[in-house]
Amino acid sequence: MNDMKDSNDINSDEDEQEYQRRIDSIKPHYSTEEELLQFNIEDVTKFIANLEKSNVELASAYIEDPDPVYYEAMTENVAIIEKKKNQLIELQNLLLEKQGLFIYNIVTYNRNKQKMSKKLLYLGQNEAIKMDVLLMGKEYGFSVDQLMELAGLSVASSIYKVYNPSTLSKKVLTICGPGNNGGDGLVAARHLVHFGYKVDILYPKRTDKDLYKNLTLQCEHVGCELIGSLPTLEEIINTYSLVVDSIFGYSFKGDIRAPFDSIINTLSMLPSDLVPIASVDIPSGWDVEQGNIRNTFTPGLLISLATPKKCAENYKGFHYLGGRFLPKSFLEEMNIEIPKYPGSEQCVDISFQEHEDPTL
Numbered sequence: 001m002n003d004m005k006d007s008n009d010i011n012s013d014e015d016e017q018e019y020q021r022r023i024d025s026i027k028p029h030y031s032t033e034e035e036l037l038q039f040n041i042e043d044v045t046k047f048i049a050n051l052e053k054s055n056v057e058l059a060s061a062y063i064e065d066p067d068p069v070y071y072e073a074m075t076e077n078v079a080i081i082e083k084k085k086n087q088l089i090e091l092q093n094l095l096l097e098k099q100g101l102f103i104y105n106i107v108t109y110n111r112n113k114q115k116m117s118k119k120l121l122y123l124g125q126n127e128a129i130k131m132d133v134l135l136m137g138k139e140y141g142f143s144v145d146q147l148m149e150l151a152g153l154s155v156a157s158s159i160y161k162v163y164n165p166s167t168l169s170k171k172v173l174t175i176c177g178p179g180n181n182g183g184d185g186l187v188a189a190r191h192l193v194h195f196g197y198k199v200d201i202l203y204p205k206r207t208d209k210d211l212y213k214n215l216t217l218q219c220e221h222v223g224c225e226l227i228g229s230l231p232t233l234e235e236i237i238n239t240y241s242l243v244v245d246s247i248f249g250y251s252f253k254g255d256i257r258a259p260f261d262s263i264i265n266t267l268s269m270l271p272s273d274l275v276p277i278a279s280v281d282i283p284s285g286w287d288v289e290q291g292n293i294r295n296t297f298t299p300g301l302l303i304s305l306a307t308p309k310k311c312a313e314n315y316k317g318f319h320y321l322g323g324r325f326l327p328k329s330f331l332e333e334m335n336i337e338i339p340k341y342p343g344s345e346q347c348v349d350i351s352f353q354e355h356e357d358p359t360l
């Protein structure tokens with residue numbers, strides 16, 4: 001046990017100070033600010049990777065011997081990883097700024113004190129549908145399965161950032177609806193398994209199209225279990241650490257019909273501190289433009305796809321943007337401005353704290 005604790009000493013304050021001393025001592029060798037930023041980005045990335053590796057080791061040690069010390073060490077690691085990831089995003093944005101790629105007119109700040117554009121557009125329902133038609137038309141030439149794959153990957157990537165598998169002790173339940181939002185959920189479920197989660201899927205109203213049949217098959221092949229009906233509230237709490245809501249997206253209209261009415265009712269009774277919900281594109285049951293008018297659940301994480309929709313304008317939880325597939329020409333044609341994705345990331349944190357003073 002002591003050996004494991006020692007290998008985790010990277011967490012300690014002394015190590016952090018040592019790390020800072022090392023960075024400071026190296027600074028003079030870098031001739032430009034851009035080079036220094038590049039170096040810092042690489043260093044923080046390695047630091048995060050080491051901690052994540054250490055957490056995987058701690059997690060397997062904990063499974064063999066559920067000593068709370070392992071758990072505490074993992075929790076400490078997770079907090080440091082979160083801090084370092086925020087630092088990484090700031091460094092990446094600084095680099096973008098240095099390279100002249102951050103061009104925003106009106107500036108506000110998100111929870112990571114990143115500069116964000118006020119011009120970021122919240123689409124209405126018809127605009128979102130129009131956008132889809134345009135993307136998949138002759139001019140832009142995308143196919144639905146291409147976009148769905150990128151959308152689903154970005155959902156899984158966002159979940160990984162907010163609800164890291166090392167912090168979850170139970171499985172993830174992905175609930176899929178009958179349309180493309182459900183398809184995004186199937187893709188996300190498969191990637192979540194690749195990222196280290198155990199995933200069950202509830203897919204009560206399946207479509208006969210090959211795309212959905214294949215996505216379901218692929219999920220089964222990576223080990224997702226397809227469950228027949230929604231477990232009781234108590235069973236959900238005992239079995240799952242997270243619910244992924246991919247029931248309805250931007251085409252949802254009217255009163256919620258069966259079987260999704262009772263599913264959404266149950267989800268609305270779920271204590272969010274015990275089992276948070278991650279919603280794909282739209283929190284299911286919310287009006288696409290007016291938001292939570294039916295007083296259903298509020299997700300802990302919302303992953304808006306391509307651009308956020310109007311219902312998310314006053315959303316206060318973790319908010320990520322994914323679906324990194326919009327070409328510049330398309331953004332110009334639609335007169336949309338979206339935040340820059342850092343590096344090769346599939347998602348970007350757009351959780352707003354509009355009135356926060358970034359210098360505090």
Ligand SMILES: NC(=O)C1=CN([C@@H]2O[C@H](COP(=O)(O)OP(=O)(O)OC[C@H]3O[C@@H](n4cnc5c(N)ncnc54)[C@H](O)[C@@H]3O)[C@@H](O)[C@H]2O)[C@H](O)CC1
Pocket residue numbers: 131132135144147148151177178179180181182183184247248249250251252253254255256257258260280281282305306307323
């Ligand atoms: N360009 C993009 O950003 C992409 C987004 N994607 C995802 O696709 C959904 C929109 O998909 P769509 O198939 O148009 O619709 P939904 O999934 O929202 O749902 C349609 C489905 O739901 C049924 N339905 C509608 N209203 C109700 C109701 N009141 N009660 C019960 N059932 C209802 C309807 O009959 C249909 O069967 C978008 O949000 C993104 O998640 C793409 O994956 C990639 C491109």
Ligand SMILES: [K+]
Pocket residue numbers: 181245246247248249279280281282283284
């Ligand atoms: K949804």
